[in-house]
Amino acid sequence: MVKKIFGQIYIWLILIIMYLPILILMAFSFTDAVYVGQWNGFTFDLYPRLFQNQEIMIALGNTLIIALVSALVSTLLGTTGAIGAFYSKKWFRKTIDSLTQIPIVNAEIVMALSLTILFVFMGQYIFQTQLFSFWTLLIGHVVLSLPFVYISVKPKLQQMDPSLYEAALDLGATPRTALRKVLLPEILPGVLSGFLLSITLSLDDFIISAFTRGTGLLNGEANIETLSTLIQATIKKRPVPPEMRALTTIIFLVVAVAVVLVSLYRFYQSKHKKSHAQERMGR
Amino acid sequence: MKSNDLALRAPKTKKPHLVLFKRKYLCIPYTVFLVLFIIIPIILIVYYAFSDDTGAFSFDALVGFFTTWTKINVLFISIFIALQTTLICLLIGYPLAYFLADKKVNKNVVLVTLFIAPMWINFVLRTGATRDLLTWMNINGGNYPYLATLIGMVYNYLPFVILPLYTTMLKLDKSQIEASYDLGANPFQTFIKNILPQSLPGIVSAITMTFMPTMSSYVISDTLSEGKITLLGNYIYLDFSNTAWNDGSFMALIMLVIVGISMLFTKNNEKVDSKGGASW
Numbered sequence: 027m028v029k030k031i032f033g034q035i036y037i038w039l040i041l042i043i044m045y046l047p048i049l050i051l052m053a054f055s056f057t058d059a060v061y062v063g064q065w066n067g068f069t070f071d072l073y074p075r076l077f078q079n080q081e082i083m084i085a086l087g088n089t090l091i092i093a094l095v096s097a098l099v100s101t102l103l104g105t106t107g108a109i110g111a112f113y114s115k116k117w118f119r120k121t122i123d124s125l126t127q128i129p130i131v132n133a134e135i136v137m138a139l140s141l142t143i144l145f146v147f148m149g150q151y152i153f154q155t156q157l158f159s160f161w162t163l164l165i166g167h168v169v170l171s172l173p174f175v176y177i178s179v180k181p182k183l184q185q186m187d188p189s190l191y192e193a194a195l196d197l198g199a200t201p202r203t204a205l206r207k208v209l210l211p212e213i214l215p216g217v218l219s220g221f222l223l224s225i226t227l228s229l230d231d232f233i234i235s236a237f238t239r240g241t242g243l244l245n246g247e248a249n250i251e252t253l254s255t256l257i258q259a260t261i262k263k264r265p266v267p268p269e270m271r272a273l274t275t276i277i278f279l280v281v282a283v284a285v286v287l288v289s290l291y292r293f294y295q296s297k298h299k300k301s302h303a304q305e306r307m308g309r
Numbered sequence: 310m311k312s313n314d315l316a317l318r319a320p321k322t323k324k325p326h327l328v329l330f331k332r333k334y335l336c337i338p339y340t341v342f343l344v345l346f347i348i349i350p351i352i353l354i355v356y357y358a359f360s361d362d363t364g365a366f367s368f369d370a371l372v373g374f375f376t377t378w379t380k381i382n383v384l385f386i387s388i389f390i391a392l393q394t395t396l397i398c399l400l401i402g403y404p405l406a407y408f409l410a411d412k413k414v415n416k417n418v419v420l421v422t423l424f425i426a427p428m429w430i431n432f433v434l435r436t437g438a439t440r441d442l443l444t445w446m447n448i449n450g451g452n453y454p455y456l457a458t459l460i461g462m463v464y465n466y467l468p469f470v471i472l473p474l475y476t477t478m479l480k481l482d483k484s485q486i487e488a489s490y491d492l493g494a495n496p497f498q499t500f501i502k503n504i505l506p507q508s509l510p511g512i513v514s515a516i517t518m519t520f521m522p523t524m525s526s527y528v529i530s531d532t533l534s535e536g537k538i539t540l541l542g543n544y545i546y547l548d549f550s551n552t553a554w555n556d557g558s559f560m561a562l563i564m565l566v567i568v569g570i571s572m573l574f575t576k577n578n579e580k581v582d583s584k585g586g587a588s589w
Contacts, residue, residue, distance in 0.1 A: 033414035040405055041423060044467065047438035048430065050445075062441040107339025113332040122336065125343050128351075131517070131572055133525035135542045136561045140350030143357055143554055169346050176339075201330050230432050232528055233542075237549060257433045258528055263535070265444065266437040274434055281429045289419045 052278060055271035062265060072272040079269050084244045085256040089229060091243060092252065096167035097224035103168070104175025105217050109209065111176075112183045123180075126173045134170070138237035141166055145238065158240030163250060166238035171227045175220030182216035232258060354565070357558035370559035380544075384563065387540040390455075390530075391523040394462040398519055399512065401463070402470035406511075409471075410478035424471050432465065436532050439464050443533070450535030461533040462523050469518040477511030513575055521571065525564060 050062060055073075059066040076082060111122040129137055141162075149157040190212065194204035210217075232254035239250045251259075260267055266274075361367040374380050408414045409421055427435060439461050443449060448457055481504065489499040527542035539547075541564055548557030 030414050033408035033411065036404065037408055037415060037420065040401065041420070044424070044427060044464070047442040047464070048427070048435065050442055051438040061445075063445040103339050103342055106335040107342075110333050110336025110339065114336055118333075118336075122340065122343070125347065129347055131521075132568055133521050133542075133564050135525045135527060135545050136354070136564050136568075137347075137350075139545055139549060139557055139561050140354045141346060142549065143353050143558065144346070144350040146554065147353055165346055168342070172339075172342070201332065205332070226429060230428075232433055236546075253431055254433045257431065257437060258532070261433070261437040261440070261532060265441050266434070270434065270437070274430070274438065277430050277434070281426055284429065285419070285422050285426050289422060292418065 048274060048278060051266065051271050052275045055268075055275045058268055060265070060268065062271075072268050076269040076272040076276075081251070081256065082253075082269060082273065085251045085253045087244045088250055089252045089254075092163065092167055092235075093225050093228040096164055096171060096228050097221050099164070100168050100171040100175050100224045101217060101221045104172050104220055105179050105213070107172075108176050108179035108183060109205070109213075112180070126176050129169060129173050130177070134231075134233045137169060138166065138234045141169060141234070142237045156240075158238065160240065160242035160250065163235060163239045166234040167228045167231065170231060170234050171224035174223045174227065175217075178220040178223065179213055179216040182213040186212045230254070351565070354558045354561050357554050358562040361555060367555075370555050373556065374559055374563075380560075383539050383541060383544050383560075386538065387524040387542075390459060390462065390538075390540065391520050393459060394466060394523045395516055395519045397459070397463050398466050398470040399515060402467055402474055402515065403508075403512075406471055406474035406478045409475055410481070421475060425468050428468050433528055433532075435465065436461060436529050440533050450533060450537060454534035454537035457533040458530050458538050461529045462526070465526075465529055466519040466523065469522075470515040473514040473518065474508065474511045477508045481507050517571060517575055521564075521568060524567070 054062045054065075056068050056070065057064075057066045058069055058071050107122070111119045114122075145157045145162050149155060186209070190208050191204055194208040195201065199207065231252075235250075235252045236255050236258070239252075239255070241247055241249055243250050245251055257266075257270060260270070358370055359366060359368065361369050405424075409424070440449070440457070443457050443460065448460070450457055485507070486499060486503055489503045494502065524540060525542040525545075526540060527546045530538045530540045530543055531546075541560060545557050545560050545564075548554070548560065
């Protein structure tokens with residue numbers, strides 16, 4: 027009993043401390059003071075100001091575009107890569123497996139610098155021009171998330187019944203049809219979780235974006251700003267700008283809704299499983 | 310003759326697909342991408358680390374590193390703060406994961422999700438929030454740059470420690486622990502001799518999740534110490550801003566070596582673990 031009370035207190039204490047900075051920022055999103063800790067009276071003013079702030083809106087747009095495009099590319103490349111490697115010879119599969127591990131264990135800043143050097147090198151000696159653009163940024167984000175797609179698809183392939191594919195071929199399906207209609211549905215959960223992971227990694231990234239970005243996207247002639255690089259540039263010397271506090275509240279609410287949905291889904295799933303089990307027991 | 314030819318060919322029309330398309334060919338774009346954007350860049354890092362501005366072979370960066378006190382200092386401070394962060398995160402996260410996984414204390418799975426949810430809020434924004442709070446509490450980069458950085462690191466990496474520890478804690482063999490008590494061990498002995506070894510894989514993956522990222526982090530140390538603390542990540546970023554590719558590459562190479570060493574360590578640990586499992 028003592029252990030239970032102590033454990034509960036400990037859990038909630040750490041939880042509150044962990045959320046404290048974000049909660050305080052959210053609380054101060056309802057006053058237009060310059061600093062956190064200074065209260066100028068309750069107002070919703072910061073929210074319209076956030077949506078009128080072009081800089082932030084452009085950065086938000088860029089971030090979403092890059093996240094979506096890079097996640098799509100990573101998912102496509104990673105899934106085909108995992109399928110291909112799975113059906114290759116053992117030595118080849120092992121090699122690809124360990125190569126995939128490199129970016130996962132490597133420090134992000136080392137990857138970012140190595141990619142930057144590659145682009146500088148290629149720009150100097152091969153293309154004779156400056157390469158940094160939306161495309162280099164996209165490659166950077168794909169490098170970041172690709173291995174995670176690979177490792178989330180791989181276990182699904184291992185769990186799959188290998189004779190399913192052969193059966194489809196025996197029943198007259200072409201290899202392409204068999205891949206699309208038999209293999210893909212089997213590994214779809216892995217593909218989806220790889221896609222979602224790619225999006226989260228891309229949304230959160232700062233280092234790779236800062237190193238590999240060039241001009242383009244919604245910023246036009248100027249350097250591409252994502253949310254991370256924009257916030258980093260503004261908070262380098264100053265406190266978080268008032269509009270960003272409103273943005274924090276909105277992001278927090280989106281995450282909260284996501285958490286609720288995920289929990290509901292899990293709850294529903296476990297109930298579903300239980301009722302199935304009970305049915306079987308009844309029989 | 311012609312009709313005969315056609316008749317011979319007819320049954321074969323199904324085959325060309327097999328010749329043109331094999332499942333393993335799907336791997337080609339992935340392999341090309343890996344080689345082009347992961348392997349070659351790392352080779353380039355090694356090349357740039359051992360060459361000078363003109364591209365000629367040189368030990369300048371290496372000699373520069375071992376003769377400049379500030380550079381060695383960057384390495385030492387990075388290792389030091391990474392050790393401290395990892396230790397503090399483990400000290401906070403280990404009991405937390407234990408309580409979260411203990412059915413007697415906590416039955417709520419949503420709580421675990423809540424501990425991981427901050428990872429979904431933009432991490433630069435979170436760092437800014439931490440600094441605003443610390444500034445309000447008068448622990449800012451001006452007064453206590455080191456303390457502020459350390460707090461920021463712990464804030465950021467705690468979820469990464471909780472998750473692997475929690476998953477191993479769920480798999481703890483309860484009957485072993487009970488057996489330990491039955492055989493007369495006190496709670497402390499049970500913890501040291503049974504619970505701790507059982508949860509070792511979780512501890513190792515928690516360490517790998519925090520140690521390297523702390524050493525190489527840029528945003529947290531730059532923001533919270535207001536540029537007063539330079540870690541390996543900050544140093545490489547500075548080299549990048551000054552387009553000092555050779556110096557930056559050498560620093561990156563040092564980090565690659567550290568990653569390699571830590572990988573060897575975790576691999577050995579896995580081997581020991583599987584051997585231990587086999588001997589049971």
